[in-house]
Amino acid sequence: MPLDLQALLILLIIGAIAGWLAGTLVKGYGFGVIGNIVVGVIGAYIGAWLLPQLGFGIGGLLGSIISATIGAIVLLLLIGLVRKVA
Template structure:
């Protein structure tokens, strides 16, 4: 059940990151996948920066930050 919640929160965070990063999104489905990957990436990156959030909202915020960073990096690589 936790995995399902993780995937849903990651997908929602990816969708929102695609809305926020206008012009750098790749469509709803890919943005959702980026959100799930962003949840992993944010979960790795934020504690290294000394930032951590708890609970489902914390997971959402972490996934959102990770998805925004990943969309920005993918956008830079795509332009190059």
């Protein structure tokens, strides 16, 4: 899924919002504001890929924030579980 500059900037902004939101929703698994934003950006990419694969197509800005937040929450939980095991 190649991204042009505009799509990349939108992904970064939505990912930052999603990372912050995921960090506030998932207590105990956060990485601080900057870490959560980075996780949110990665989670936004994951959410944009994963949800359509599962048959959930959410459009628009709010839908993008929701799918990015879901991706960020999933990623935060996975990283938190790996950190606890290690």
